[in-house]
Amino acid sequence: MDAFYASVELLRHPELAGLPVVIGGGRRARPAASPEQRGEFRRLRDYKGRGVITTATYAARKFGVHSGLGLMKAAAQCPDAILLPADFDEYRRYSRLFKEVVLAAVPAMEDRGIDEVYMDFTSARDGQEAGGRTLAARIQRDIHAATGLTCSIGVAPNKLLAKMASEFNKPNGISIVHEADLRAKIWPLACRKINGVGPKLAAKLAALGIHTIGELATHDRPWLVRHFGPGHGVWLYECAWGWDDRPLVTESEPVSISRESTFERDLHAVRDRAELTALFTDLCTRLAADLERQGYEGRTVGVKLKYDDFRTLTRELTLDEYVRDARRIRRAAGLCLKRAPLEQKLRLLGVRVGSLRRSGTLEAPPAAEPDAQPESPQLRLRDL
DNA sequence: TCTGGGGTCCTCGGGCCC
DNA sequence: TCTGGGGCCCGAGGACCC
16 A cells, blocks of 8 residues: 655635735835725835745736745836735634644644645545545645635655645646656656755756756766765655655654844944844844743854845854743843944844743743734735 | 745864763 | 864854745
8 A cells, every 4th residue: 555645735815816916025015004904905016125025826926926036026027916915923823724624634744834734644534545636635625615725735655756746736736646657747847846955956956967857867876975965965866766755743843933034224233223222122022922922942042144245144152041031032142143243234133042942831921922013904815 | 126034954163072 | 191083062054945
């Protein structure tokens, strides 16, 4: 019997599919009296400021607008696209609903972020029927009933292939990939389609004349190890042949918790000292609230700086004791900051706490987030 | 007019200890 | 006392993912 895993990726609301809509821009995209509140749609061309696209409908993608693209650049390509603010609290709520549906259908699930999971079909009811298609279709229906969202599902013998399979038939598709499909379905794909091959590795592969997974498979293991080292070399070889024995990881503890913020304008450590100090304190306060709410404390405190030329720098410090309160986090982060060059203007400041452990004590969570804004009525995706 | 925020994992160099 | 190696931790940076 084959072992099947499935990878799911949530997609946007089908009602939006025909319209060029982008989500992004962070909090700044939603000013106090937002156009949505006045019953108007904010257009991308009207947006001024920093930020990137969080996601885009397929209609918007036709204009070359995709997640990660700067908003100003996106506005140049598709000025009439509707811009909606991101609402991560709402996404987390939908994410929980979607995962509840999945867990009702399969015995084990690996959480891969807000909109992706791996599922174990091997021992699920109907998991083997029609190659997994019966269960995948039922999960799709149940997710849609619970959330109004559509999703794509890939069913394959392992996580590597399931993830690639889930991309075959978007949106709202089901793809079944067997080991025997390797040559026909996997080898023609670009190496970049392998989960874990990013821009850098893809460029290195391309420089060696390797563009597709099939071309990768023409090289033997020692050759790949020579060019990519023992770790990456062996891994690439196994990917090319569709091998992946990673188990489903159903439980994990966070390694670090952080907060960071890109400023509306670049700030100088001396000339903008007051503003920077307030932002720094605010980051530490919010981070402490996150730790408190999630029930963790950490021994390693670090800062992250991004300069106006986009170079980033990190400094961290491991303490003798675990901390979780804003004051001690700020003190340690301040020591880290003292070790960083601050002549150049900054565009981002971040604070991170790592080496986490459960804080053990059960204290009541703070009444409200220090930065909580009064909830304003806003347009929800499902209202469209 | 480029390039968010919140994460994980890996590598590498240095220090320290045995 | 010196040298070397292995193991481990720490700190920094980079690649990658959602």
